[in-house]
Amino acid sequence: MNTRCAVVRMRLPGVDSVDQLGERLSTHVETCLRCQAEAARYRTLRRRLGSLSRERLTAPSTLLPSVVARIELEETSESPGRRVGLRWAAVAVSAAAGAAAAATAGTIIVVGLRRSHHAA
């Protein structure tokens, strides 16, 4: 094993194909059976890892009900959606109270003005 073989072996785990090793090293791989064998192992490894993406494990039967239960629990307590709804309700109540207060104040002022007008 020469220096180039050592460099190829050092760099192979970090690349997705031999081409990424650069022209000089990839040319070396073409002529070196040991490096070709090592490159083939990493190719096989990447292919096998990639094939895992098509495999699905079966989730435990408890997963779905536990998620539904957690969500229902959140919804019955103070969920973000509920908080938003409550906030809007609070805004509406405040606005109505403000309007009522303003109307009352306006009535008092008008009545006051009328009284002072009559007195004059």
Added chain:
Amino acid sequence: MTQPEVERFEEDELVSLATQGDQAAFTELVKNHQHEVYTLAVRMVADRELAHDVAQESFVRAWRAIGRFRGDAKFSTWMHRITVNTAFTHRDRRKRTAADPLDVVYHEPESESLSPERGGESAAIRGPLGDALAALPESLRSVVVLKDVYEWTHVEIAEHLDITVTAAKVRLHRARKSLRLTLWSHQNEEGA
């Protein structure tokens, strides 16, 4: 309309309803994606029990955030990101509370009898590659799973794992080298 197009249309409908707070629609999404999310969780944490908790928490987080889901990515992609983040939250929590972190070998309960379905799962996780993956330190396993199984880019991995792109590349290098040495242990690096 082809079958995948129909499924995509139905999923878009479910996502649209769920974003408006429709709990039944979201439950359907959970039903459709539970196996995929659980699989990713198992691969990230290499522990079935913990993976169940990670998957459950991921869906709950998704429900809380579904109103902000704009559909820029597929729902499954969005769920993957949430699952990876949740796996890391659980890892950190476990690191704080346990003496032994997640860098442990995956253990299948010995007394558990396997149905044909569970037997299939077991083969998918275990086998030489599954065992080698589970034996990797968590920091290396997560990078190689995200890059080589789920085809994330180094940039995406770095963002989600809160590490630099260089660190992601270094971890991938180490992970692949470790897997290669484990899987072809009889053919050492000096050449067979």
